Amino acid sequence: MGSWLERNIIEPGKLPLLLALTAFVLTFVVTRLVTRLIRAGKGPFGNVQAGGVHIHHVVPGVILTVLGGFGAVASGRNGFGAALWAVVFGIGAGLVLDEFALILHLADVYWTEEGRRSVEVVVLTAALVGLVLSGFAPFGVNDLSEDEVQGRGSVIWTVAVNFLFSLVALSKGKTFLAVFGVIIPVIALIGALRLARPGSLWSRRFYTRRPRARAKSTLRATRHDKRWSGPTRTLQNWIGGTPDPDTGHTPDDR
8 A cells, every 4th residue: 555655646755754744634633623522511522630630632642742753763764664653643743733832831721812823833734744745845955956966065055045034034023934935945035025024033123223114014014914814813713713702711621
């Protein structure tokens, strides 16, 4: 099965990555479905308790991620072992990133506004891995010819320039453009050339004495947020569930 897929569907050696991504996405979808049922008080599911302590699913997620990572390193890139550990890693990563906001805030913010970060990170991760599976290489190395790849200087120069574009985009508050720019350099270039968002590192450093640039940046950011915040929230709610209207939360509020 694996050999047939690698011959006809994906590039050789990428089957473990495909399996890991599939397991990652399916785990996230199933986990969100279960937590929604728990929240609504439906179905046979409930919070896992041990000695009065709520065991979040990030805990087994960390264990599975560690096992899958070490197992994948030990088994190589081919064979049944590599496929198995890739699935284990994908399941663990799905459980961990579904509670990314909890790790970030060190609090149970699953059903709060802060909890949206988990959905954002999961979507971003799946998109980036999907791009890699599609044949994109980080920092534009895939755009080099075979002769250029053979020369270390060309590779180093390409990686350095594209990495610089990503850093500039990140300093301008263009987080998603910076991250996607790691895979598709032209995106990082766009982020590096655009005006910085208000409050970003670039804005604080270079716009302090440029009131016109600062005002233009604020106006553009306001228009962008007004246009896209509604659709973005709707999509996030559809994927991860609508946050509670009350931001107050307790450790076992799910």
